[in-house]
Amino acid sequence: MRVPLSWLREYVDLPETATGRDVQAKLISAGLEVETVERLGAGLAGPLVVGRVLTIEELTEFKKPIRFCTVDVGEANGTGEPQEIVCGARNFAVGDKVVVVLPGAVLPGGFAISERKTYGKVSRGMICSSGELGMGEDGSGGIVVLPPEYEPGTDAVELLELVDEVLDIAVTPDRGYCLSLRGVARETATAYGLPLRDPALLDVPAANTHGYPVRIDDPQGCDRFTARTVTGLDPEARSPIWLQRRLQKAGMRPISLAVDVTNYVMLELGQPLHAYDRARIEGTIGVRRAEQGEKFTTLDGAARVLDAQDLVITDDRGPIGLAGVMGGANTEIADAVPDPETGRIGGTTDVVIEAAHFDALSVARTARRHKLGSEASRRFERGVDPLAAAAAAQRTVDLLVLLAGGTAEAGVTEIVAPGEPRTVTVPADHPDRVAGVAYGRETVVRRLQEIGCDVAGADELTVTVPSWRPDLTDPNDLAEEVIRLEGYENLPSTLPKPPAGRGLTGRQRLHRRIGRALAGAGYVEVLNYPFLSAHALDQLGLAADDPHRRLVTLVNPLSDEEPALRTTLLPGLLGALRRNDGRGSHDLALFETGLVFLAREERRLAARLPVDRRPTEEEIAALGAALPEQPRRAAVVLAGAREQSGWWGRGRPADWADAVEAARTVAREAGAELLVRQGAYGPWHPGRCAELAVVVDGTEHLVGHAGELHPRVVKALGLPARTSAMEIDLDRVEAAGEPVVPGPRISTFPVATQDVALVVDDSVPAGDVERVLREGAGELLESIRLFDVFTGEQIGAGKKSLAYALRFRAPDRTLTVEEASTAREAAVALAGERTGAVLRGA
The missing domain is CATH 2.40.50.140 (Nucleic acid-binding proteins)
Known part of the structure; x- marks a missing residue:
């Protein structure tokens, strides 16, 4: 809203020395967003x-x-x-x-x-x-x-x-009354403590039966309609310079006298108006909902197909205007044009003025449905003073009579739906408790009266809200008005005092440890938007009945291409890898930790929580039960070289083993033992995919997968060849971990190393053999490492040889050869019992 300072001074006797910057500072202190003050004519010097x-x-x-x-x-x-x-x-x-x-x-x-x-x-x-x-x-x-x-x-x-100054105000949706000089003048008068000359205080004749006939078929969509008629207008009359200049300063273009007057009054009082050429209206003016598919041409010349929810102004022929949005071409005010035969000046001489109050939601939806925003719809959407309609119509009539030589007809049409003023009950000390400042009842009442409220009561105030403030609906709204007028800058700054002993939770500490560990292993963290589409899951090759395809779809997504919340971290990570690879970074190792959103099998509707009190535990629990499951995940993706080549030697490419090691890194930070075995799932190559599992309370749980991506997935996503990935469920890994991860034990006694080579079937995973050896060796085993895998005729078809290095050490003594050999034999015996392993060469 552009507000010329010279126009504002007509309603408030500002100090002569007050500049636009001074008024800007006052209005900002009162809570308005005055973005700029434009100095018109700056540097202008005559003659x-x-x-x-x-x-x-x-x-x-x-x-x-x-x-x-x-x-x-x-x-x-x-x-x-x-x-x-x-x-x-x-x-x-x-x-x-x-x-x-x-x-x-x-x-x-x-x-x-x-x-x-x-x-x-x-x-x-x-x-x-x-x-x-x-x-x-x-x-x-x-x-x-x-x-x-x-x-x-x-x-x-x-x-x-x-020469003038113009304040440019960004009016927020809750302050629609400031889309008028009347509203801004009220705020200015309050800020300066000066009286207001309200331009809406006019002598308005009472309604009678002689006005233009109007019929309202939808009183919910239009609860007030005022119609006035002016005849005998001079079609050659033009808007005076002062009127044109005020419109120009406010950002509007002068068009014709009748249109300029309605725009001027709209800027002055905030009430949108429309002038119809009376000669082009047929019969009674009506207000109704449009018929589905009904056609109508607006003033901009566009032919529009109406929706059944559109509110329209009609005559006996059909629609003549979109209520609160734009008028129709069939009743447009005609310009003064000389007749080529007679030379007489033609044009509109009789007009019907419409000043109505339309439902804000209906106008907003119509404007968006037809992509037809206007100055009128902008005001109706934010709330227009319904009691200003009659005054706005009278002001328009007075100006047309003054400037165009017209005659105001005695007939006044005013249709008003029954309604009562809105009242809000609020404790007198409620603003004090909200702000933490002792304002006192007298200050609260004074401030509420300054914004136009009627206040009654002592300790419990009954506040009658003014008609131009539809945003004041509950006690907190009234408290906000008191606080802003008393000055936000006067609120004391107090730091919160958290209770002692509150720090990061165990879950937060684990999250940070995992991030540091992966970063230390050479991965770079990325943050992706938590949205995806079903097409992304198709590219990953997930089966039709895969649980990850049960998506939680957003009602109002940021992008129609990604309307759902993610069920896996991989699409976002792989997209980041593809973008970086396309921009020249070919050696990549990325990781992300975050939530995924899994739809529950039983869909529940979330209840709206109350705002006048703290929700009960049952209400909070019901809200939580309606939310999707949100487990934490960690994921990595790799492509290109894992180790660079140089003078130190040859490098090596990233492969499936690096993805598996990333999973082990995560498990180590959680203090959990990770079970790794061959698997096959969705986007991974069936021959280079590992299942990741943990044991919780004696039950084994699958927590993720790692390995090389399937060539079809790599091609579909445009990824580098041999791209590898891992994704793991952090919540289940944390549940399988030790409550406190012990620090490493350092022994001063020497280590005893024993090697063992076991022959097993090809189908037996090396990880299973390693786990059994660790269990059989007992507490003396410090570490175990697989250093060789051999297949060949020497050991037979369908067999493989696994060679392990076992390190034994005691914390309190030097181990004897017999102790180390006994532990080794126990490990081999248990491996033979569990996996069918035999010593190679035995």
């Missing part, structure tokens, strides 16, 4: 006067049309002689009154005017356009032609109100 064109000589010897003019500027040039001016514009004629800037003047932007020779003539000044004067573009881009009543030599700076 700038009205001139009358005496002669025009066309100079035709140049590439473009040039005119040499003489202009009467009165005594402004000091001689009274005509001023000679060269001009290229062509939208003025001999006898027209124009704006002339004389040598020595400076136009906005630092454009100095001097006498100079051009096109073979001496130009002593310039005839100005609206753009050159800083008035804004009027659509023609030509010279400003003034009404004939102004005398040559009149000061044009004062006439055109070229």
